[in-house]
Amino acid sequence: MTRSFTAWLQAAPLAIVLVGFLVAPIIMIVIVSFWGATEWSIYPAFQFDNYAYLFSSEVTYRVFFATFKYAFITWAFTLSIGFTVAYFLAFHVRTQAMQIALFLLCTIPFWTSNIIRMISWIPFLGRNGIANQTLISWGIIDEPLEWLLYSDFSVILAFVHLYTLFMVVPIFNTMMRIDKSLIEAAYDNGASAMQTLWHVIVPLTKPGIMIGTIFVVTLVMGDFITVRFMSGSQKANVGRLISNDIGLLQYPSASATAVVLLCTVLIVIAVLLRFVNIRKEL
Amino acid sequence: MGAGYDLELVNLTKRYGDTLAVDGIDYHFKAGHYVCLLGPSGCGKSSTLRMIAGHESVSSGSVVLDGFDVSHLPPAKRGTAMMFQNYALFPHLSVRDNVAFSLRMKGIDKAARHKKANELLELVDMTKYADRLPAQLSGGQQQRVALARALVTQPKILLLDEPLSALDPFLRIRMRAELKKLQRELGITFIHVTHGQDEALALGDELVVMNNAVIEQAGRARDVWAAPRTEFVARFMGGHNVINLAGSKVALRADDVIVGQEGMAATVSAVEYQGGHVALTTKTETGEEVLALVPEGHFFESPKNPGDAVRLAWDEGRLHRLQA
Numbered sequence: 001m002t003r004s005f006t007a008w009l010q011a012a013p014l015a016i017v018l019v020g021f022l023v024a025p026i027i028m029i030v031i032v033s034f035w036g037a038t039e040w041s042i043y044p045a046f047q048f049d050n051y052a053y054l055f056s057s058e059v060t061y062r063v064f065f066a067t068f069k070y071a072f073i074t075w076a077f078t079l080s081i082g083f084t085v086a087y088f089l090a091f092h093v094r095t096q097a098m099q100i101a102l103f104l105l106c107t108i109p110f111w112t113s114n115i116i117r118m119i120s121w122i123p124f125l126g127r128n129g130i131a132n133q134t135l136i137s138w139g140i141i142d143e144p145l146e147w148l149l150y151s152d153f154s155v156i157l158a159f160v161h162l163y164t165l166f167m168v169v170p171i172f173n174t175m176m177r178i179d180k181s182l183i184e185a186a187y188d189n190g191a192s193a194m195q196t197l198w199h200v201i202v203p204l205t206k207p208g209i210m211i212g213t214i215f216v217v218t219l220v221m222g223d224f225i226t227v228r229f230m231s232g233s234q235k236a237n238v239g240r241l242i243s244n245d246i247g248l249l250q251y252p253s254a255s256a257t258a259v260v261l262l263c264t265v266l267i268v269i270a271v272l273l274r275f276v277n278i279r280k281e282l
Numbered sequence: 283m284g285a286g287y288d289l290e291l292v293n294l295t296k297r298y299g300d301t302l303a304v305d306g307i308d309y310h311f312k313a314g315h316y317v318c319l320l321g322p323s324g325c326g327k328s329s330t331l332r333m334i335a336g337h338e339s340v341s342s343g344s345v346v347l348d349g350f351d352v353s354h355l356p357p358a359k360r361g362t363a364m365m366f367q368n369y370a371l372f373p374h375l376s377v378r379d380n381v382a383f384s385l386r387m388k389g390i391d392k393a394a395r396h397k398k399a400n401e402l403l404e405l406v407d408m409t410k411y412a413d414r415l416p417a418q419l420s421g422g423q424q425q426r427v428a429l430a431r432a433l434v435t436q437p438k439i440l441l442l443d444e445p446l447s448a449l450d451p452f453l454r455i456r457m458r459a460e461l462k463k464l465q466r467e468l469g470i471t472f473i474h475v476t477h478g479q480d481e482a483l484a485l486g487d488e489l490v491v492m493n494n495a496v497i498e499q500a501g502r503a504r505d506v507w508a509a510p511r512t513e514f515v516a517r518f519m520g521g522h523n524v525i526n527l528a529g530s531k532v533a534l535r536a537d538d539v540i541v542g543q544e545g546m547a548a549t550v551s552a553v554e555y556q557g558g559h560v561a562l563t564t565k566t567e568t569g570e571e572v573l574a575l576v577p578e579g580h581f582f583e584s585p586k587n588p589g590d591a592v593r594l595a596w597d598e599g600r601l602h603r604l605q606a
Contacts, residue, residue, distance in 0.1 A: 190358030
């Protein structure tokens with residue numbers, strides 16, 4: 001009796017924090033998503049109007065599609081860059097001191113805030129920015145490239161810049177656990193470097209790739225600020241839809257969108273977890 | 283599988299920076315022998331094996347297999363196969379796919395490579411575990427799979443890097459017998475690195491004892507044991523006393539020491555019952571330790587206790603002069 005009481009007591013602080021700051025707000029959002037709203041008021045109710053409107057609007061589908069597009073393209077770039085960097089760190093850098101030094105180098109951008117890192121792209125990519133001026137002075141282009149800033153290109157560039165490290169860290173971590181004698185065993189069995197990479201390293205790195213994928217996909221799908229800044233408010237994703245609703249004090253509608261987004265992300269993660277068992281990595 | 287491939291090491295050297303790991307060794311491994319590379323840790327035996335395998339670059343000298351200098355060929359092109367200390371099985375592949383790995387790398391189709399893998403699993407008696415993952419096998423079973431994977435490449439020489447060190451003592455003795463049996467059946471050369479002299483004696487047709495980056499002594503197992511050439515070999519192989527007699531060092535087998543009424547005076551310092559023998563550690567008047575292995579029956583006719591004075595004798599012909 002006393003033992004189980006102590007156990008409850010030990011589990012209580014975390015449980016209280018989780019209930020208070022995670023479960024309760026989500027329940028609140030779900031409840032509000034059924035409420036009603038007029039131009040000037042919000043009233044408690046249990047109605048499906050918000051969802052009905054959301055699913056009947058063509059904008060919703062377009063914005064969800066854009067969100068998936070950002071997530072997918074960002075994922076593809078962060079994965080290829082992240083895997084390459086992690087591979088280099090784990091297998092080509094010989095000394096551990098050097099590995100740690102280079103790894104810390106990767107984290108330096110994280111010493112400033114997300115928004116500053118984003119905004120610093122603007123003078124670089126702008127119409128008269130460094131990139132355009134340099135390209136013109138080299139004679140590669142005659143007039144400034146318009147698509148460098150306030151476009152899908154700049155949004156994805158910022159996403160890749162912000163989130164590649166979330167791919168590098170878990171992949172590097174998994175790669176460091178690969179027994180080096182497995183690589184030798186592969187060479188001993190006649191595998192070329194590419195074959196070793198494909199048949200030994202990639203399969204053994206899958207859990208790390210999966211964790212990185214979950215990070216990047218959830219971060220990109222939940223983002224709104226990057227899309228707003230880097231597209232100059234010309235592009236939309238689900239996060240911006242929610243943020244606009246909140247700006248207009250349309251909380252019920254924002255909640256309904258948030259619930260749909262949450263479910264979508266959870267489904268994506270559930271599908272990803274079907275492919276790879278990450279439990280032993282945690 | 284092939285037989286009759288000689289392996290020759292010519293002035294083989296490995297340097298790590300300023301450290302000499304292997305110092306210009308020459309050795310001729312005759313075909314079809316079970317050879318044990320023996321020595322304390324850091325003596326260069328593993329580096330030697332890894333240079334033969336091609337997992338370590340050769341600083342100078344060469345590895346000559348069947349008349350061809352293979353020193354700079356990649357591991358898989360040499361005709362050697364290596365069995366790793368921790369087996370290095372691919373954890374994401376089934377037992378069968380592990381064994382078939384090298385065939386898959388060569389682009390052999392699935393049916394053919396599985397057929398070949400099944401044959402080798404049969405050889406090591408692991409057929410019924412073919413669909414399991416390595417993590418679901420015991421240490422001994424993993425070792426058999428590693429063996430099958432190494433043999434599937436049809437090597438001329440199998441290199442084993444301390445293959446038994448990860449097993450418990452009981453299993454070690456059983457696997458030892460299986461390795462020996464397999465080598466007889468296949469008739470190819472096995473080169474087995476170990477730091478255990480009992481393992482080396484049990485398995486090796488031939489022993490190569492290394493110390494400080496050079497070969498101290500090599501030869502048939504019985505010759506090395508019966509006639510150690512240096513003090514290091516005598517001490518490392520165990521069962522020998524090294525004593526100073528008339529200004530030079532000699533080796534004397536512990537079971538050749540006769541404890542009786544005449545000979546050199548000594549005091550018993552420890553008595554250890556070992557089953558068939560009793561190990562009697564004694565100290566002579568000059569302060570040297572001499573171990574006598576007395577047959578159990580003989581000992582209990584007149585038991586000795588620590589502190590007792592005894593006399594040690596031996597047949598002069600059994601003394602064995604050591605090189606300085």
